[in-house]
Amino acid sequence: MKRNPILITILLFISLYCGLVAAQLPFSLDQYKKMLEKRAGATEPSGRVKQYRTPQIYETPGTTFVAPQKNYVETELLYVDTLPYFDEPIVIDGDTVQIIRKATPSHLKRFGADFFNNIPSIETAQLPVSDKYVIGSGDKLILNLWGSLNAQYELTVDRRGSIYIPQVGDVAVGGLTLSSAESTVKKALSANYKNFSSSLTLGQVKSVRVFVVGQVKFPGIYDLPGISRVMTALAAAGGPDSVGSYRNIAIFRGEKKIATFDLYHFINEGHSSGNIQLATGDVIFVPHYSILVKLRGMVKTPAEYELLQNETIKDVLNFAGGLLPEGNEKEIFIDRVTDGFHHSLTINLSDSNQVKTKLHDGDDISVFSVNPFREKIVFLEGYVPQPGAYGWFDGMRISDLFESDNALFDDTYMKRLDILRKIDRGKRKILYASLEKALAGDSLENLKLMPQDRIIVYSALKFVDEEFVYIQGAVRKPGKYPLYKNMRLSDIIFEAGGFKMNAFLDSAEVVRILEGETTQKFNVPIGKIFTNPSIAENIELKKDDFIFVREIPDWKTMKSVTILGEVNFPGTYALLSDEETLSHILKRAGGLTQDAFLDGAVFVRPMISKQINRQNIVRVIRNTQELTRDTLGQIDTTSLIFFWEPNELNKMILDLSRIISGEDDIIMEDGDTIFIPQTPDGVSIVGAVGSNGTVKYKKGQNIKYYINRAGGLTRNADDDAIRLVKPNGKVYKVGLRCKNVGPGDVVVVPQRVKKEKDVLATFKDLMVILSGLATTVYVILKL
16 A cells, blocks of 8 residues: 555644644643533533542452362262161171161261262352451452542451541451441541442452361361351361261360351251351361261151260151151160160150150161051952052941942943951951942942952953954964954954965865864855955854865975085076976086085085974984983983984985986975085094194095194094094094095094993992892801
8 A cells, every 4th residue: 555645744743733732721631521511511520539440359250269179089889778677687606696677778878968069169259248247357348439529449458457548547447247347437437528428348358267177078278268157168178077076066266166066957947056257267176976876767867867965866856857657656766885785775756755865876766667557448459440458437338439430341240249358367258249239229239348358340251251263274374363243254364364375265164163062064265255255155253163274286386496606607596397306406507617526515405304303303212212210219211322403414415426427316395505615625634633623635645644644643532433524424434544535524533432430339239249149148058
């Protein structure tokens, strides 16, 4: 941007001229401004405000006091009591000699401890200050004056407790409350000024340094806001610790005890007595508690309570908020230890003397529930909308239980209800009545009820047999179905999901039992019935009717087989006929690849295991095994000598090379799978050898060659039971010199079975035989 020298020169000249004019004026610019405002109609204030300055407390963020966070850990476990009591065993020398039953909760917290768990931050600039606040050194006061004198002063209380007011002098305010200080300052101003008003407020509070000692979580020296009270200091120190007193907290100023603070009165009643404002140098001392008792059971606030000397059981119950409605005030159990011995006593609060019972340190008080047994009550049970307990009254009858409109279901059995009535020794007798007649007002049937009666109402369905019909064959969901009123053949077909594709719709068979004696069979045009339910053949079904929908003979479904591995086109192929063979499937798959290993072909037929399961071969084997008789003469079956899974029999052993050459073949079935692997180049060795593994195949070598390459036989190897497993699944028993080894073979070397000999058992049996023989000889010689 290009500067214009002419314009700059003109601006400098104007500025210089204005300065010269202002210098010639007989008054200041501010006075000239006020004169112009006065000419324009502005009102001049009655006086000028002196020394106005916004107090610093409103210009800067307020002081924040946060209770110190220190590493004080109190382990708190979560206990859940499932019963209203727990049993405390008394164990002596490892034996339980007594069991003391106490009320729950089994684990208690110290009353008042939660008060210090959540200490908020304190913004001192936002805290209200009462008129009773005691002014001290370091406080900043704001004095506002208006009327004949307009002024605002920010005044700091010095170490002598005085403030300096211009044209007035020092005024002593230290130790005065805020309201008293305001009166003192106004009196001092009145000596020099008249016709004015004033107000004195606290601008910024001083800080006080106090000492919190004794049994607190974090004893130490604390700098607190000047408006702090005893509770503030206790909160800063984390509150009393596990053995600290909540009831007898002492505050010392100098050498004098000036107050005692009781936290229980503060928590329960809101009394602030003893919660005094603190001053610098104050000492808050928390001693050990004197008496701590446990209060459990049916009270509003179960906890551990601290008591003062001469306080009674009534006092601790007041701290807990009193008993719950179900609390038994006549049998309060106290477990006590005095002079090194355990004692137990029972208190009756309705006794004016016992209610004054003093408590001892360590007392464990249990308030149990009153007897939960309800005497004047009856129980309505069974098929009713609202079963449960009902209050009994004198003259109560059956009809009194069913006065509401919805007291019974529509299908309630009205001809009878049962009453089970208590008699001697907890037994009951049975009474019955007609519910229908009782509700109609029949006095003979509307029986009087007695306390503890059980009235049982029944459903009409209880006395009706469930009725079913059955459908099997070519339907989607064959099975048993409930028989409904007016149910017909078309309905049961619909319930069964309709027909399968191979269903023979011209005729279905219905079998019916007549009067439980004879059986009737007839055929129905099931297809017409389903498409036109209005025809007469759509008969109504009766109980236990059996419908059988036939399948169309020779109905063909799609069947498939899977061929995987070393063929040119592996995949799943649909069978073209029931006589299609494996060789034909191999041709459809494009034949074998060059890497096909024929001896390792695996053929799986799932139908085999299904057939085995139908034949229940496992049961046949178990029934043909050896039986033994134990020493008690009981017959015991030994475990199976071998165990197998039927699915293991799905694998068929075949010679694929003979099938390829046309010498042999196998007809394929639905679900068959054949896998043709690549030609391997190794022989696997497993079992009792130095190292299981695979050895590279070498033509012409025997079994011993491959075993030696695998580390040789172990000490426990049984070289007389070696098995050679061929890739197609064939197994041969071989010796070490066998050379019938090919690629992909597995050599299995089993361990030798050791026969353990029980010498003592053998000797015992021998002695029994010899003893029997000697007895026989002795008898013969005596003849």
